[in-house]
Amino acid sequence: MSSPRPVWTGLVTVVLAVAPALAACSPEAAPPARADAPVIVPGAPGQSGSGPARSPAEAGPVAxxxxxxxxxxxxHRQALEMAGLAAARTGDPLVTAVADRVADGQRPEIAVMESWLRSLGRTPPPAHDHGTGDHGMSGYGMASEEDLTRLRTARGRAFDTLFLTLMIRHHEGAVGMAAQELRRGRDRAMRAMAQDVVSGQQIEIARMRGIQRRLASP
Known part of the structure; x- marks a missing residue:
């Protein structure tokens, strides 16, 4: 049985609700230089903007x-690319289900993060960027172009085995990235996103390892 899906409409509402407060941040000013620097809350119209900063637990976006x-x-885009290969290459319904869950879960997450970045006046990574570049993600489970080429040419059990190996590593990398956000980030929406990545992808890792064991059995 698939795990419950996050209610992204609520998270989108959070993102849109904070957008007016973030509009004052120009692309040059956001993010702050320090990863733990709180954001000063500007005063309401007619009031002084020199009010006290929020505590780190309540602070807005940081670097x-x-x-x-x-x-x-x-x-996430690279995960979608790998998942999109499954339908034409696997005959295993469990592998198909994994790919479908990746697509159903990560596509709306991308939309939320893109909307959040735009609310800061920042341009999201371009659509043609599918994650084969570095992006500061070395060691975070990214598949190499060689890995992707092998996956595109594989079929049947060979595809299933490679797909699961690459996707488990990819998910583990995402969990590591999310854990880092939970340690250093301050924005409520991004921290909620990170927490969902940690919990959801750990469940998927366990499922994929179970399929790996079944494929390895005689």
Whole structure:
């Protein structure tokens, strides 16, 4: 049975709700230089803008939040690319189900992160960027172009075995990226995204390892 899906409409609402407060941040000003620097809350019209800063737990976006979104978007895109290969290459319904869950879960996450970046006045990574570049993600499970070429040419059990190996490594990398956001980030929406990545992708890793064991059995 598939795990419950996150209700992304609620997260989109959070992103849109904070957008007016973030509009004052120009592309040059966002993100702040320090990953843990809180954002000063401007005063309401007619009031002084020199009010106290929010505590780190309540602070708005910091550099770590922006780096997380800008790195996770191409990371997710590569997962979608791999998942999109499954339908024509596997005959295993469990592998197909894994690919479908990746597509159903990560496509809306990309949309949320793109919307969040635009609310800061930042341009999301371009659509043609599918994550084969670095993006500061070395060591975060990204498949190489050689890996992707092998996956595109594989069929049947060979595809299933390679797909699961690459996707498990990819998910583990995403969990590592999300854990870093939870340590350093301050934005509520991005931290919620990171928490969902940690919980959801760990469940998927366990499922894929179970399929690997079944494929390896005589």
């Amino acid at each position: 770590a939040d922006v780096r997380f979104a800008e790195a996770m978007i191409p990371h």
